[in-house]
Amino acid sequence: MRNTALIMAGGRGERFWPKSRRELPKQFLSLTDDGKTMIQLTVERILPLVEMDDIYIVTNKDYKHLVREQLPEIPEENILCEPVGRNTAPCIGLGAIHIMKKYNDAVMYVLPSDHLIKFNNMFLASLKDAREVAIQGDNLVTLGITPDHPETGYGYIKIGKSAAENRAYLVERFVEKPSLEVAKEYLATEEYLWNSGMFVWKVSTILMNIQKHMPNMYQNLMRIQAAIGTEEEEAVLNREFSSMESQSIDYGIMEKAGNIYILPGTFGWDDVGSWLAVGRIKKTNESGNVVNGNIITIGTHNCIIQGDKKLIATVGIEDLIIVDTDDATLICAKDSAGDIKKVLENLKICNRDEYI
């Protein structure tokens, strides 16, 4: 059965402000030392398994030009534009009907466009294992990450009994982001994995599950599918997509369906959730600083400094995130990275849209 990939690239993340903006979200930024953007790395990573023509990108219409610029090899008809953001369930549904239209059925790798993976070969091996589980029956497979610390920023998945012939486990339940105490328990039991938001299934399987658990959305999708290639395609998409419920695939399908399997992965996954991730990803110098740009550091330790052409001089500081762009500079304590969104709230209140 043919392999296809759906890359979800509609996010408007605020956590990389001031580099990420409404007009340039994280998936289109380069945050690694190789200069490639997150979405370019995502496509590159999957190419050994999926042909370029079978890679689909679902994004917001505002970002179509960014996808075309950064991924000129992707066929234009594979760039699917959401008229509005409706979370992951409608996004995946839209991809599924396009793939169904082209191939009737296929294996579908569903991948976020803004995560990093360190060990690509191990990742590809996990995808292949997941494919086996997905095509053996009408199974929904999710990739879980074996936790190495009690992270409170991720959802967890409790694993049930192991399937007989492969490394997959039945999923017992999905749990929301835990408190530190609960996260420590999860880690100790060895029965919980991080929810990576990456999925493998047949197009027919996911559509069957959408029909069962999200019947309204299924009707919307069928109307969109019927219009593909017609003069009404855009009008129908706008109308039907906008009327869908905003819902995550986790909540809408995975937490309700049966036959959910999880494959534990240890391929160096990072969701790159904040500027702190850049400290993990990029090369650190002997003072513990991650430094890019035109920078002079004096007595500076464990800082993340992302500059540009302008000179940034730091003296006697530690544990700060400093990000300079043409029109805005952020200076943020590492342990306050979660409060960067308050800057954006402030800007919104003051109608200073030029900075958002």
Added chain:
Amino acid sequence: MRNTALIMAGGRGERFWPKSRRELPKQFLSLTDDGKTMIQLTVERILPLVEMDDIYIVTNKDYKHLVREQLPEIPEENILCEPVGRNTAPCIGLGAIHIMKKYNDAVMYVLPSDHLIKFNNMFLASLKDAREVAIQGDNLVTLGITPDHPETGYGYIKIGKSAAENRAYLVERFVEKPSLEVAKEYLATEEYLWNSGMFVWKVSTILMNIQKHMPNMYQNLMRIQAAIGTEEEEAVLNREFSSMESQSIDYGIMEKAGNIYILPGTFGWDDVGSWLAVGRIKKTNESGNVVNGNIITIGTHNCIIQGDKKLIATVGIEDLIIVDTDDATLICAKDSAGDIKKVLENLKICNRDEYI
């Protein structure tokens, strides 16, 4: 006897980098809330005592245009340009011969151009008292500041016995910047004042003392004086001034001469020695921040943030100095302000003169 003032404005201070540059030193910056530059405030302060035509500015030739721009009321012939910097003794000598040439003798208030004074009326009263002491005999008078904390950044002056008829004390000795321990002792004895670098004397008195204690420099000065108004004036100035020894008036004259009096002052003096001074001078908001420019602060305390047009957003930080200019941004811990000079050393080593 006529009152004249000599304002010393040749300094090339590095401690307000990146706002102060080789081409725009501290005395030409505005560091207060009223928008006036340090040298403008210095002139304004002395005007109740000295006529505008009797105010002399000694500066480096590179800064003449700044003096003319910022102080258009000062007669051009009163702007005296040092061909090279030679510390305060030659600077004061140059001013003295010009005033001598014009008035034969006069009272001369010698003032740095980059200090702040909070209580102008008390300051003027001190100058008047000092004038009395200066003209009673051939006395050299220095203004001392009554210390309110054991500052290690200033020189101290030990006072001797009080003069009979006024608030002046004979100077017992000048001492260099002390350690914290020694500064605490000085404070406890109540026999030491801070050396403010402000002086009052007759032109004839200081020239007599230069002749006695710095005879070579006196000869240089006499040759310069003879050439004033002639075609050779500039050539003679260049030659004679450059051949003078670089020397402070404290070391060259005050520590050697007799008849040195000191007047204790409590007029809210601040030498504005670093960015930390801006935290003392400017208005502080309810979070303890001194903020100017286009700034958003979230969870930010006791910071000095001097921005400009560009947005600066700070999150979860404290006790930092942040200064943004067109081409450079400084982020410095308050307790490391003394290390800003290391940034400049680094820039010099790397030949990055555009930032100096």
